[in-house]
Amino acid sequence: MAKRFPPVHxxxxxxxxxxxxSFAVAANQLCITPSALSHRIRLLEEFVGDRLFIRDGRAPTLTPFGRSYLDVVCSALQTLTDFPMPGRTxxxxxxxxxxxxxxxxxxxxLPRLAGFTSAHPDIVVDVYLSVPLYDLAPSESDLEVRFGAGKYPDLETVKLLEEPAFPVATPAYLERIGGIASPAELAKATLLRSALEPWKPWFEVAGLDWPEPTTNxxxxxxxxxxxxxxxxxGVGLTxxxxxxxxxxxxxxxxxxGIRLASPPHAYYVVYEQGMQLRPEVKLFVDWLMATYAGG
Structure with missing residues (x-):
């Protein structure tokens, strides 16, 4: 039977x-977010099958098992640290x-990222994908770009980019349904829907007293x-x-030619509140803001 080992991180x-x-202080030392550190602690507790810390709203304290396990962990990590490695320097x-x-x-x-990597070839950028609108807890990423309303409690939130929304369709589709000369004629079109880009705000600027579509x-x-x-x-907003x-x-x-100037959702840069950004991360945030400042 293969042995199971606890995750080193x-x-x-x-x-x-x-x-x-302190989870916050430890997270800062490791250059990760406090929530990422908490996730790692929970992962280890699941592995060992017992609690390592007592969390009662004050500073976390070790359980009796946690104190004994700490000695083993410190010894194992010290052994790994002291082992001579040729490329250590x-x-x-x-x-x-x-x-x-x-x-x-x-x-x-992606069309613009080469501008950053060319200017800073010594910095590695790892890109991960997320699901918009599902306000998940921050991952172990340094930064997130979120598409939403910008209301993220306990997170630093900076608006990155907002663009007007407008409807589009293919010429062939318009010909197939007999053309659309005015917003009211959208009644004969198939309106493609998305929670990311609701129709009702655009309906209002177009003078249509229509509810949000619920079919198609x-x-x-x-x-x-x-x-x-x-x-x-069909017709969709973009x-x-x-x-x-x-x-x-x-x-x-x-x-x-009717555009919704301020849609309900925009792109935001978010990161853990109170977290001190590493120099390379701060550099990337500044690059993002400068790159998309003009839309």
Whole structure:
């Protein structure tokens, strides 16, 4: 039977938290978020099958089992640390862990990311994908770009990018349904839906007293929604950065020239509140803000 070993990153988190008597201080020392450190502690507790800390609202204290297990962990980590390694003098390369929604990654980040990596070739950027609108607890990433309303309790939140929303469709689809000359004629169209881009705010600026659609295809990914439009499946709301190339190629056309200037959702940079950003992470935040300042 294969042996099961405790995850080393969880052991390191446990040792740091035990010596600091503070999850926040230990997280700062390890350059991770407090929630990421708590996740690692829980992972280790699940592995050993017992509680390591007493969490009663004050500073976390070790349980009796935690105190005895700490001695074993410290000894094991010290053995690993003292083992001679030929490449030990090589400095660790700065690394940024970034979590972003898929559509932002495809249409906004990747086309511009080379500007950052070319200017800072010594910094490694790891990109992970997240699910928009599902306000999950912060991952072990240094930064997240979220698409939503910007209301994230206990997180530092900075608006990164907001664009007007407008409807698009393919010329072939418009011809198939006999054309659409005014917003009211959308009644004969298939309106593709997304919780990320609700129709009702656009209806209001277009002078339509219509409720939010509840039928037809719903896609909670703006890139896939636009792809459904391109495939002639209906009319969908989009934004300039996403649809620009398709509009230029004539694959889709904007309808009516009526745009919702401030949609309910925008892109935000978020990170753990009170966390001191490492220099390379702060550099990346500054680059993001400068890159998307003009929209």
């Amino acid at each position: 969880a052991l390191v988190a446990f040792e740091a938290a035990a010596h600091a008597s 090589t400095p660790a390369q700065p690394r940024i862990k970034l979590t972003v929604p898929p559509t932002f990654a495809r249409y906004l980040l 295809l719903r896609i909670d990914d703006l890139g896939l929604l636009l792809e459904a439009v391109r495939l002639g499946q 934004r300039q950065h996403f649809a620009q190339e398709m509009i230029e190629k004539g694959e889709v056309v904007e309808l009516f």
